[in-house]
Amino acid sequence: MTASASAAGPAGVRRRLSAFLFRRRRLKLSLLLLPPLGWIVVVYIAALAVLLLTSLWVEDELSGRILHTFTLDNFRQLWDDPTNRTITRNTLGMAIAVTITDALLAFPLAYYMVRLASPRMRALLFVGVLMPLWSSYLIKAYTWRLITAYDGPLNWALGKIGLGPYHIAYSYTAMWLAFSYMWLPYMVLPVYAALERVPASFLEASSDLGGRAWITFRKVIWPLALPGIAAGSIFTFSLTLGDYVLPDLVGGNNHDFIGNVIFRFQGVAQNVPYAAAFACVPVVIVIAYLMLMKRLGAFEAL
Amino acid sequence: MRKTYGDVVAVDRLDLEVGAGEFFTLLGPSGSGKTTTLRLIAGFELPTAGSVLLDGADVSRLPPYGRDVNTVFQDYALFPHMSVGDNVGYGLMVRRVPKKERAARVSEALEMVRLPGYEKRRPGQLSGGQRQRIALARALVNRPRVLLLDEPLGALDLKLREQMQIELKGIQKDVGITFLFVTHDQDEALTMSDRMAVFNDGRIEQAGTPAEVYESPATAFVAGFVGTSNLITGEVARAITGADGTFTVRPEKIHLAEPGDEPDPDRYSAEGIVSEVVYLGVNTRYIVQLAAGGELVVVQQNQATSSMQALAARGRQVRLVWDRHHNRPVGGADRKNEVKEIPA
Numbered sequence: 001m002t003a004s005a006s007a008a009g010p011a012g013v014r015r016r017l018s019a020f021l022f023r024r025r026r027l028k029l030s031l032l033l034l035p036p037l038g039w040i041v042v043v044y045i046a047a048l049a050v051l052l053l054t055s056l057w058v059e060d061e062l063s064g065r066i067l068h069t070f071t072l073d074n075f076r077q078l079w080d081d082p083t084n085r086t087i088t089r090n091t092l093g094m095a096i097a098v099t100i101t102d103a104l105l106a107f108p109l110a111y112y113m114v115r116l117a118s119p120r121m122r123a124l125l126f127v128g129v130l131m132p133l134w135s136s137y138l139i140k141a142y143t144w145r146l147i148t149a150y151d152g153p154l155n156w157a158l159g160k161i162g163l164g165p166y167h168i169a170y171s172y173t174a175m176w177l178a179f180s181y182m183w184l185p186y187m188v189l190p191v192y193a194a195l196e197r198v199p200a201s202f203l204e205a206s207s208d209l210g211g212r213a214w215i216t217f218r219k220v221i222w223p224l225a226l227p228g229i230a231a232g233s234i235f236t237f238s239l240t241l242g243d244y245v246l247p248d249l250v251g252g253n254n255h256d257f258i259g260n261v262i263f264r265f266q267g268v269a270q271n272v273p274y275a276a277a278f279a280c281v282p283v284v285i286v287i288a289y290l291m292l293m294k295r296l297g298a299f300e301a302l
Numbered sequence: 303m304r305k306t307y308g309d310v311v312a313v314d315r316l317d318l319e320v321g322a323g324e325f326f327t328l329l330g331p332s333g334s335g336k337t338t339t340l341r342l343i344a345g346f347e348l349p350t351a352g353s354v355l356l357d358g359a360d361v362s363r364l365p366p367y368g369r370d371v372n373t374v375f376q377d378y379a380l381f382p383h384m385s386v387g388d389n390v391g392y393g394l395m396v397r398r399v400p401k402k403e404r405a406a407r408v409s410e411a412l413e414m415v416r417l418p419g420y421e422k423r424r425p426g427q428l429s430g431g432q433r434q435r436i437a438l439a440r441a442l443v444n445r446p447r448v449l450l451l452d453e454p455l456g457a458l459d460l461k462l463r464e465q466m467q468i469e470l471k472g473i474q475k476d477v478g479i480t481f482l483f484v485t486h487d488q489d490e491a492l493t494m495s496d497r498m499a500v501f502n503d504g505r506i507e508q509a510g511t512p513a514e515v516y517e518s519p520a521t522a523f524v525a526g527f528v529g530t531s532n533l534i535t536g537e538v539a540r541a542i543t544g545a546d547g548t549f550t551v552r553p554e555k556i557h558l559a560e561p562g563d564e565p566d567p568d569r570y571s572a573e574g575i576v577s578e579v580v581y582l583g584v585n586t587r588y589i590v591q592l593a594a595g596g597e598l599v600v601v602q603q604n605q606a607t608s609s610m611q612a613l614a615a616r617g618r619q620v621r622l623v624w625d626r627h628h629n630r631p632v633g634g635a636d637r638k639n640e641v642k643e644i645p646a
Contacts, residue, residue: 201379204346207366208373209393209444219392223383 048283055276066273074277084261088281091257094172095240098179099187099233105180106187106232107225114195129188132181141249144178145169148250170252178250179240186235194228195221230298237289241282258282304351305338312338314504316352320448320482320497325474327483329491330501331527336484339501340450343482344373356447367396372441373450376457378433380425386412386436387421393444411443412436414473431462438473448480455490467493488528492516500524522632525550532556532598533632541594542572547631553601555628558588559621571623572598579616586612590622598622 021028056070078084109129113122132140147154148168158164168174198221206216244259251257258281266275293299305313313335320326328336341347343354345366353362361369372393380389387408388395394404412418415435425433434454441449451470455463471494474481485491491498492512499509500523508520519525522533531550539547565571577597578589586607588600600622604612 199377199379201375201377202381204344204366205373205375205379205381206392208344208346208371209440210367210396211392212367215396220381 051276051279051283054273055280057273059271059273064270074274075280077274078277078281084278087256087258087261090172090255091241091259091282092285094175094179094257095237097176098183098240099236101176101180102184102187102236103191103229103233105184106191107229110188110192110195110228111221113192114198115200129185133185137182138245138249140182141178141246144174144181144246144250148174148177170250170255172251172255175246175251175255178246179243182246183236183239186239187229187232190231190235191225191228194225194231198224227297227300230293230296234290234293234298238282238286241285305335305342305347305349311504313342316504316506318499318506318509320480322357322447322480323478325471325481325483325494325496327485327491327495327498328501329485329488329498329528331486334501335504336486336501337452338504340373340452340482340484343448344371344450345369370447371450372444372446372448373452374434374437374441374454376452376454378425378437378454380433380436380440382425384425385421386417386423386425386428389425389436390421390440390443392440397444407443408439411439414442414476415439416469430457431466434458434466438470442473442477442479445477446479448482449474451481451483453484453486455485455487463490470494492528500527502527518630519550519632522548522550525630525632530599530601534596534598538592538594538596542570543629549629549631551598551624551628551630553587553599554585554603556598556600556622556624558600558602558615559623561619561621566623569623569625570629571621573619573621574598576615576618576620579613581609581612588615588620590620592622 021031055074056072058067058069058071058073059065060067109125113125117125146152148171149155150165150167150169152169154168155165158166168177202220202224203216206220211219242259244257244263247255247257247260258278262275262278265271265278304311304315316335316339318339328339330336338347342349345361345364345368349362353360355361356370361371381392384392387405390411391404391408394407399407408421409418412420415438417432417435417439420428420432420436425436428436434457437454455466455470458466467490470481470483483491483494495512497509497511498515500507500515502523508515508524515524515528519528519531525531525533530553532553533548533550534542535548539545539549543549559571561573572592572594574590574592574597576588577591580587580589581604583604585601585603588602590598590600592598602612
């Protein structure tokens with residue numbers, strides 16, 4: 001009697017526990033979601049709150065100490081400095097240019113992969129698209145510095161077809177090339193996913209009803225691929241907006257992005273409140289961008 | 303006409319003429335080439351050899367948008383990002399029909415498929431049957447010369463399918479457009495067609511009215527695919543008819559009679575034992591082991607028979623009788639030398 005009771009002991013407890021959780025679905029769900037939700041609240045939201053809070057503090061100019069008084073001085077100073085506005089405009093312009101470039105490159109590639117490529121070719125292209133993600137970001141940035149150098153392979157290749165040499169190194173053009181290369185996979189994958197969800201019969205139906213290729217593209221393929229492009233653009237846009245390594249390595253000294261300014265203010269000048277205030281700018285831009293993309297159905301396509 | 307994919311011959315030596323205003327059905331098992339034939343006519347595929355003529359004009363090399371032919375797709379292929387009105391009006395929009403006329407024709411087409419006022423809805427909000435009607439309206443609104451339908455009722459449940467069969471036939475009569483209808487469902491083919499063609503292995507085995515195809519199947523395949531048939535060959539055929547040759551006889555043409563009844567000179571008869579009885583409600587299927595060898599399937603209506611009586615027939619000695627003219631000689635005598643039933 002006692003033997004059987006002790007044998008049933010641990011198993012009985014486990015079974016009772018699992019039955020208990022089975023009856024209380026909400027409790028089970030809460031237990032499951034506690035770690036990820038806790039992570040998001042503590043690491044994401046709290047960090048953002050600290051950033052916002054810090055931006056309202058101010059650095060004492062004489063002692064360099066941070067005064068915990070709430071003021072909008074940082075934002076005022078930020079706004080009044082025309083350099084900041086130029087840098088923000090340049091950063092934003094690059095994010096838009098890279099997004100458009102990647103969309104233009106990714107769409108035909110993804111379309112080819114979905115509709116025309118043999119399974120073998122498709123697998124090969126997938127590897128080709130994803131392979132750059134396997135290597136280090138820094139290596140790729142340095143590589144682009146080499147590629148775009150005056151006596152680098154890009155000018156060599158252009159020379160072979162009778163062009164150049166151009167002073168591409170340390171320019172916005174070099175950064176544009178490097179960024180477009182870096183984020184292309186993030187655009188190809190969602191566009192591929194969106195196009196894959198368009199059955200071949202849609203294209204046949206459009207053609208059957210009298211639609212030539214251009215009409216079919218404009219009225220059927222494009223609207224159905226748009227959520228995928230919007231989803232991909234979230235990556236290309238926000239990744240460019242937040243980057244500060246590539247402007248440094250590929251853009252050189254004279255092409256600051258918002259990230260570089262922030263880096264200098266908190267790392268070199270030790271003015272963390274001012275850096276925090278500037279960091280709010282890309283956050284606001286990205287939030288606005290996400291809201292815009294939501295209207296295009298980007299979140300349904302992710 | 304001929305169509306091959308690499309080494310695979312999808313359609314071979316196809317020669318088919320469909321009259322204007324006909325409801326013509328392409329019937330066959332999957333992979334028999336009926337859908338490929340439809341796609342060749344629509345222009346989604348180009349023939350390897352041969353041509354497609356529409357009112358005498360060769361359209362074989364024209365793209366789908368150059369042919370006065372519209373398709374109702376098996377998966378309906380309604381555009382999910384457009385309203386029902388925009389879906390139905392798509393062909394008119396592409397052809398730059400003025401907005402006012404477009405709206406009028408769309409609402410007319412929706413009325414025809416009995417979904418008036420559905421313009422604003424989205425395809426995603428509709429049931430399968432409603433989507434099917436919208437797909438039909440979207441094709442018919444263009445008033446094509448031929449409408450191609452690729453198993454359009456396949457995704458519907460039985461009741462809805464039977465209702466749609468009648469409605470489709472009615473719509474076809476009203477608009478007078480030639481319908482080319484692909485199905486693997488023989489009941490559907492028999493119900494709806496003016497004429498039909500039975501496909502097998504990329505070829506047409508027989509073309510004709512439903513009655514012709516059912517009553518006088520040209521080949522053993524047609525006999526087996528359209529309805530159920532008993533195929534009788536060799537020794538057994540000789541024992542029953544006294545002559546060589548292969549023939550088929552429909553299970554419902556055979557009567558069960560008491561053994562030893564006087565043989566009628568106008569009828570064939572065979573003795574056997576009922577080995578299996580399947581009660582199907584409206585009728586009962588008996589499988590009879592013949593004394594001469596092999597077995598025959600017999601279907602009898604349960605007009606005066608209860609299920610108890612029907613089931614009690616198992617193991618009983620019976621005589622099977624049928625009119626001589628219900629014996630249909632078919633080709634393919636090289637088949638196995640035994641009586642066998644081809645499942646439908």
